[in-house]
Amino acid sequence: MIYDISLGAVLIFVFFVVAVLALSFYFARKTKSAASYYAASGTIHYGVNGIAFAGDYLSAASFLGICGMIAFSGYDGFLYSVGYLAGWVAALFLVAEPLKRLGKYTFTDALDARFDSKSIKLTASISTLVVSIFYLIPQMVGAGDLVVPLLGLPHWVGVVIVGSVVIFIVATAGMTSTTYVQFIKGALLIIFSTILTIYILNHGLTLKPGGEAPDLMRISAIVDNGKVVGVSDDEFSFSAAYEVNDKTFVKLESSGIYRWFKLSEKDNYLDEALSLTIASDGTRLYNGEPRSAQKFYQVGYVTQILQDGVEVEETGPLGPFTIFSALENSELIRYSRIEIRDEQTTIWYQTPTSGKDMINPGLLLKVSSKHGANFWTKLNFVSLMLALFLGTSALPHILIRYYTVPSQRDARKSTIVAIVAIGFFYILTMYMGLGAAINGVLDVESSNMAGPLLAKYFGVGLFSIISAIAFATVLGTVAGLIVASSGAIAHDFLDNYLDMKMDDRKKVFAGKMAAFSVGIFAIILGILFKGMNVSFLVGLAFSVAASSNFPAIVFLLFWEKTTAKGIAASILTGISTSVGLILLSPSMFERYGLPAASAPFPMDNPGIFSIPLSVIMLVVVSLMTQKDNSRKVENYHLSKSA
C-alpha cells in the first residue's frame, strides 16, 4: 500500500519520541542502584502503577492486532480482548499479593523464595527470556508496520528505530523510566481510543464512507463444463485459471497488465481481487502494476444497510448498542487471502459477509460446522481461550511490575486499576475494529494498521496522535520486556545462578549489557516475522507463558508438596512442549514457505496439551522428590502465614 506522508504526522511522531527520550534522561540520573534499575525501588504509587500495567499490557497486540483482527474477521478478534482481560482475574485473585510478598526484582526471585535452588534459577531465567522474546516479536513487527504509513519508511527501518530507542531507554534508566513512559502512554491510548470511538459512533454506517470506492471490475465469464475458458469483455484476454480451496481464481491480461479475478459462486461473474505478484526479477507488482501506479486500494465497505426493513444509504449517528443492531442488518465486503505459489502471487478476494456474522464468533476460529469446523479447529479454540486466561499472570514483564509498589495492598489496588483501564479499552476495540471494517480503510497487506488507518480517515491530526501513541505503546512494552529479559540474564543467571558476586554497580552494568543484546536480537526477529498479525503472535507468547510459568506459580502458592525439582521440571516441560508444538504448527509452516496442511501438529495454539503436561510433570516430580522439601531455607507458604 502507498500512503501520503503528512508533515504534521511526522512532527507529532518526532515530538513523542523525543519526549520519551527526555523522560528517560531525567530518570537516568536517579538510577544508581540495582533496586532502582530493576524495581524502581518499590516506590511507585498504585494508581500510576495500575495505568502503567495498562500501558505494558495494551501493547501492539491490543491496539494494532486486535483492532485489525476484528476489522478482518469480526467478533473472533474480540475473543482475544475477552481472554486477555480474563487473564487479569487470575493475576488479581491468585498472584498479585503473594508475588509481591515473595519476590525482590524478578519472577525467578518469587519462584525461588522457598527453595534457594540452582535448578529454579536456571529454568525460570530461561523461561523469562523465552516468553519475553516471544512477546517481543509482535511488538517489533507492529513497530515496523506503523512507520510505513506514518513516515513512508520501509518496515525494517521501523523495527530498527524502535529497537535502538528502546535499548537507549532501558540501558539508561531501567524500571522507573519504563514505568512513567507506560503510565503516560497507557493513559493517552485510552483517552484517544475513546475519542476515536466517539467519531465512529457519530459517523454511523454509510454506503459511501468518503473518497473514491476502489475501481475494481466485474466481468462476465465464459464457462465450459464448470471451467472458466474465457471472458465476454474484449478488453481482457484469458491467461490462466486456478482452483484453490474449491474457489476459482482467474488471471486476465489487458494492455500487457495481468490482473486477478475470483469466479462468483452464485453466477458466472468474475470479481476483481487485489493481488501482489513477485516478478522473476524481484519486482513487486500490485494489481499487475508497479507500486507507484497506485492500483492497490484500501478496502472494507458496507454494501447494504437495512433500517426498519428499508434500505438506506446511511444511518446517521448511532449509540454504543444501536451500532450492533444496525450492523446486524447490513452486508459488507471483507477480503480473504490465498496464495498461488506457481504464480508467486498473493490474492485478496472479495468475501461478501453478513453483518450478523461479523458480530458473532466463527469467521476466523472455526468452531461450528457451518464455518467448516472439525475436532482440531474446535480444540484450537479451547486451547487459545485457555492460554489467554492463564497466560497473563505468568508474563514476567507484567509480574515484575508488582515489585515497583510499596506494599501488598498497593499491588492489589494497582491490579484493580489495571483491570478497569484495560477492560474499558478492550470494550473500545470492538468499536474500533468494526469501524475499520466498514469505512474503506483496510490495508490487506497488514491487518495491524486497521486502527491507525481508521484514525486517518477521521483526520490526519487524529491519525498522527494515534500513530505516535501506538509507536510509544510499542516503545514502552518493548522497554518492559527488555527490562524483564535483562533481569533474567544479569540478576537471575549471572548473579544468582553463576554466583558471580557482583556489586550493585556491576549488576546494573550487566543488566544494561543484557538489555543491549536482547534488543539487537529483537530487531532481527522483528524483521523476520514481518506480515504476521501481532495479536496472533502474542497469543503464542501467552501459550508459552501459561505452559511454562503458570503451573509453577500456582502450585508454589497453593500446594505444600511442591518441590524445587518439580518446579524446574514443570518449567522445562512447559517451554519445550509449547515452543516445540508452535514450531510444528500450520502458521509456522507457512512462514517456512511450506503448505500449512503439511504441518505435523494441526493446531496453532498448543496450550491445551502443554499446560496439562507441565502440571503433570510438576506433580509427579514433586512427589518423587519430597525429601528435598526438608531443605527449604524458609517457609513462605500461605498456609503457614496465617
Place this chain on the structure above:
Amino acid sequence: MHHGPAAKLEADKSASKKAKLGLILFLVYAMIYAGFVFIGLSNLELLSNHVIGKQNLAIVYGFGLIILAMVMGFVYHFFCTRFENNMNKKQEDKK
C-alpha cells in the same frame, strides 16, 4: 542470595484468608468464562440470539465478562481490606 521483597513489608496475618477468597472468586469467574467457551463450541447459534434489547448473546456475554471482572475486583478489594484491617489490627492489639 536472599530473594526477599525489594520494599520492606509488614507481616500480613490475613494472607491466608485473602488467598482463599481469591481462589473462590477465581473459580467462579473461571466457570462463567468456561460457559462462554462451551456455548461457542456446543451451540454457536445460541450466541446470535437476542437477549437484552436487540443485542445478541455474544455481545452481552463478551462485554459482560469484561464488566464482571471489574465488579469482582472491587468486591475482592472490599473484603480483603476488611480482613486486613480486622486481623492485622487484632495482632497489634495483642502486642
